[in-house]
Amino acid sequence: MNCDRLAALLTCHNRKLLTLACLQALFHQELKGKLTIDVYLVDDGSTDDTAEAVAQSYPQVKILKGDGSLFWNGGTRLAFAEAIKDDYDYYLWLNNDTLLYPNALSHLLETFDHLRDQGEHRAIVAGSTCDPQTKAPTYGGVMRRSRWRPLKFDLLEPGESPQRCDTINGNCVLIPRAVVQVVGNLEPAFTHYAGDWDYGLRAQRQGCTLWVAPGYVGTCSQNYKPGSxxxxxxxxxxxxxxxxxxxxxxxxxxxxxxxxxxxxxxxxxxxxxxxxxxxxxxxxxxxxxxxxxxxxxxx
Incomplete structure (x- = not known):
C-alpha cells in the first residue's frame, strides 16, 4: 500500500509554549490512512529557547534558522523551499498558535479526496479555525467583498460541505503537489502579511481552485482584535x-x-x-x- 507523505511548514519567533502545544496536537492526529508527517520549523531568531525545547521534545522536527527578519511569509517560504526539494504529496501551512483538533488532518485530506473525485485535482483546502473561548470564526477562506472592492476580503464561515473561496488565510492550509508544481512557493516580495492572499489569488489564475473544508479544524485566537x-x-x-x-x-x-x-x-x-x-x-x-x-x- 502506498504511503502518502506530508510536510508541515511552521515558522516561529519565540512563543515557545504555543509552538510546543501546536506540535503536540499535530503529532497526535488521528489518521485514517497511511500518512507520514515531516515537520519543517523555521526558528526566526527566537530568544526564549524555542528551538532547543522543540529539539528536545520532538527531535524528528527539521529546524531551520532565521535571523529574526523573516516573519510569517519569509519563514514559511524558507520551510516551503526546503520541503519542496523532497517532493511531498501534500504540504500543510500551519501557524504555531493553531491547535488542531485530533481529526483535523484526516478531515482536510478527506475533503481533498472528495474534491479530486469531482475533478478538482488542483484544489487548495483551507481549514477554518475558531476562537478557543468564544468559538467565533477567526481564520480560514475569504471572499472578495464586491467587484468594486477587489482587495477587501471577508472571512467565509464554514458550512456542512466544501465551499469555494477567493483566497486563504495561511493559518491551516492543505496544498497538494499538483498545485505546488504549478504555483511554486510564496512570493518573496512580502514579509508578513498578504503572502497567503497573494498565493491563493495566483493559484486561481493558474487554474487551481480554492476551497474551505466543512466545519472547524482547530482553534486559533485572532492576532488583531478590532477595538483594541x-x-x-x-x-x-x-x-x-x-x-x-x-x-x-x-x-x-x-x-x-x-x-x-x-x-x-x-x-x-x-x-x-x-x-x-x-x-x-x-x-x-x-x-x-x-x-x-x-x-x-x-x-
Whole structure:
C-alpha cells in the first residue's frame, strides 16, 4: 500500500509554549490512512529557547534558522523551499498558535479526496479555525467583498460541505503537489502579511481552485482584535513609520500593510483601478491623525 507523505511548514519567533502545544496536537492526529508527517520549523531568531525545547521534545522536527527578519511569509517560504526539494504529496501551512483538533488532518485530506473525485485535482483546502473561548470564526477562506472592492476580503464561515473561496488565510492550509508544481512557493516580495492572499489569488489564475473544508479544524485566537488599544489615535508620522514595518499598523477594522508591499499586492490583484485601491486604506490613518490633532488643540 502506498504511503502518502506530508510536510508541515511552521515558522516561529519565540512563543515557545504555543509552538510546543501546536506540535503536540499535530503529532497526535488521528489518521485514517497511511500518512507520514515531516515537520519543517523555521526558528526566526527566537530568544526564549524555542528551538532547543522543540529539539528536545520532538527531535524528528527539521529546524531551520532565521535571523529574526523573516516573519510569517519569509519563514514559511524558507520551510516551503526546503520541503519542496523532497517532493511531498501534500504540504500543510500551519501557524504555531493553531491547535488542531485530533481529526483535523484526516478531515482536510478527506475533503481533498472528495474534491479530486469531482475533478478538482488542483484544489487548495483551507481549514477554518475558531476562537478557543468564544468559538467565533477567526481564520480560514475569504471572499472578495464586491467587484468594486477587489482587495477587501471577508472571512467565509464554514458550512456542512466544501465551499469555494477567493483566497486563504495561511493559518491551516492543505496544498497538494499538483498545485505546488504549478504555483511554486510564496512570493518573496512580502514579509508578513498578504503572502497567503497573494498565493491563493495566483493559484486561481493558474487554474487551481480554492476551497474551505466543512466545519472547524482547530482553534486559533485572532492576532488583531478590532477595538483594541491599537485603534487609538496615532500621529501621522508615527503611523507612517509603523506601516513601513513588517507587521504594519492596526487601525479599526483592518491592518495597514507595509506601504510598498501593499502596492505590489494592489498592482497585481486590483485591476485597472489598482492605484485607487492601493491608497484607500491609508485614508483612515490620515483621518485618525487629523481628528486626533484637532481634539488635542481643543483641549
Amino acid at each position: 488599544e491599537a485603534d487609538e489615535s496615532v500621529a501621522l508620522g508615527e503611523g507612517l513609520k509603523k506601516i513601513g514595518q513588517p507587521k504594519g499598523l492596526p487601525v479599526k477594522e483592518q491592518v495597514l500593510h507595509p506601504f510598498w508591499e501593499w502596492k505590489i499586492f494592489a498592482q497585481r490583484h486590483g485591476g485597472l483601478l489598482w492605484p485607487l485601491y492601493w491608497l484607500i486604506p491609508y485614508r483612515r490613518l490620515l483621518g485618525i491623525s487629523l481628528i486626533g490633532g484637532s481634539e488635542k488643540k481643543a483641549e
